[in-house]
Amino acid sequence: MVETGAQSIEDLIPLALRDTATATFRYVRVNLIATTVDAVIEVFIRDGFKLVEDVKMLNVNAHRFMRDGDLSDVLVFPPGTVLHLHPLYVDGSVVLQDKASCMPAHVVQPQPGSEALDACAAPGNKTSHMVSLMANKGRVHAFDMDSRRMQTLVELTTKARCRIIETQCMSFLDVDPLDPKYAQVEYALLDPSCSGSGIVNRMDALVDSYASGGRPQEPQGGRLAGLAEFQMSIIMHAMRFPAVKRISYSTCSVHVEENEAVVAAVLAAQDEFGLAPAEQVIPTWKRRGVAEGGLTPEQAACVVRTLPEDGTNGFFVAGFVRQKPTDVEATRLHLQTIWAGRPAPQAASEPAQNQHQQTNQKKREFNKSADGKPAGPMKKKPKPTVDTRKQNSSLNGQRARSAVTASGPPAAGAGGTSKGKKRPKRRVTSAVTQ
Numbered sequence: 001m002v003e004t005g006a007q008s009i010e011d012l013i014p015l016a017l018r019d020t021a022t023a024t025f026r027y028v029r030v031n032l033i034a035t036t037v038d039a040v041i042e043v044f045i046r047d048g049f050k051l052v053e054d055v056k057m058l059n060v061n062a063h064r065f066m067r068d069g070d071l072s073d074v075l076v077f078p079p080g081t082v083l084h085l086h087p088l089y090v091d092g093s094v095v096l097q098d099k100a101s102c103m104p105a106h107v108v109q110p111q112p113g114s115e116a117l118d119a120c121a122a123p124g125n126k127t128s129h130m131v132s133l134m135a136n137k138g139r140v141h142a143f144d145m146d147s148r149r150m151q152t153l154v155e156l157t158t159k160a161r162c163r164i165i166e167t168q169c170m171s172f173l174d175v176d177p178l179d180p181k182y183a184q185v186e187y188a189l190l191d192p193s194c195s196g197s198g199i200v201n202r203m204d205a206l207v208d209s210y211a212s213g214g215r216p217q218e219p220q221g222g223r224l225a226g227l228a229e230f231q232m233s234i235i236m237h238a239m240r241f242p243a244v245k246r247i248s249y250s251t252c253s254v255h256v257e258e259n260e261a262v263v264a265a266v267l268a269a270q271d272e273f274g275l276a277p278a279e280q281v282i283p284t285w286k287r288r289g290v291a292e293g294g295l296t297p298e299q300a301a302c303v304v305r306t307l308p309e310d311g312t313n314g315f316f317v318a319g320f321v322r323q324k325p326t327d328v329e330a331t332r333l334h335l336q337t338i339w340a341g342r343p344a345p346q347a348a349s350e351p352a353q354n355q356h357q358q359t360n361q362k363k364r365e366f367n368k369s370a371d372g373k374p375a376g377p378m379k380k381k382p383k384p385t386v387d388t389r390k391q392n393s394s395l396n397g398q399r400a401r402s403a404v405t406a407s408g409p410p411a412a413g414a415g416g417t418s419k420g421k422k423r424p425k426r427r428v429t430s431a432v433t434q
């Protein structure tokens, strides 16, 4: 970017392509690290824009805009509004991000001062959104396998003034959930590679989501099945972090196989997490999931779909919440023992020890391998296999029976840990602390 003299990633897009990127409304996410929604509204009004209350009044020629009715930090402009040269965008006070892509951070709801992870983070729009909601306080662990996209994440989140992101260029599936470093991680945003079939806005296709480069393609043959297995393994892996209590799972795909069916398969494969209730998942948004792929109508009402006719890209978001609280202190004590290589310290009390044993028992069950043998909860790299006790998974019988493994990329564009390929070394490409 520096070499080309571009000010932002959108500047790298040929002008001809920018003209085609006007199919949907233009959404402006206010970066709460830098400013407030009211302050941004004032600036636009000073610049000659009129604040209106009805979407029917949005008209590009009349310079109008409005607050978004579902997301408190988002403003809506008519299709075709050119904002990438606006000073608020250039200085990082606002981010140009499709509304649907702003939903996951609102579903995961990370609190200021807490710890969160972003499993497939680059180029980082949702990572910086979480940091904005966290008021730049706490820690966000951002993982991505693609070093080029990770570099973009570092640039974009630096521009957005994020100071609490620690990036690691590696497969999320190789991250050890029991590493003490992640013992406080309570929130997980999962936006893994997908078919990209929901993307209608060329600009978003180029700067925001889907896979690791290339164009969205119509899925062929088993590609969707491979993506679904990979997506499920990412969710199951995030569920192994002991303190994680809230997860958002999203795709920019319109296919049931990557959306409702993956959620149904995850619900069938474990019982630590359930679906977040509808009132916690963008409750004002009318379009919900479809009762297909194994989801009941009640479950489908808990997840969100968006379509181009809603003025956004096609997108899907689901929230998972831990059903029972984990005994984080017991887990921490246990981890301390393992990592220090010395005998277990006396637990604070007998009940805590019992609780701790129960927690491990649960984990052993959770980590059971496909043949039913315990994989061992304290393995350095626990295999993200899916417990196959509940084989009536709706993902499809074949897949549920074979259990998801994360040992190889399911299809071109999706990223597991590549067999036969050299793995990217686990490394911290940038660590920014407060």
Ligand SMILES: C[S@@+](CC[C@H](N)C(=O)[O-])C[C@H]1O[C@@H](n2cnc3c(N)ncnc32)[C@H](O)[C@@H]1O
Pocket: 101, 119, 120, 121, 122, 123, 124, 125, 126, 127, 143, 144, 145, 146, 149, 170, 171, 172, 173, 191, 192, 193, 194, 208, 209, 210, 211, 212, 414, 415, 416, 417
């Ligand atoms: C849909 S994009 C993420 C977009 C990002 N969340 C955002 O909003 O800017 C999916 C990302 O997952 C990454 N990825 C694929 N396989 C991965 C894996 N096993 N571990 C971590 N990241 C992976 C890809 O490199 C790609 O950057």
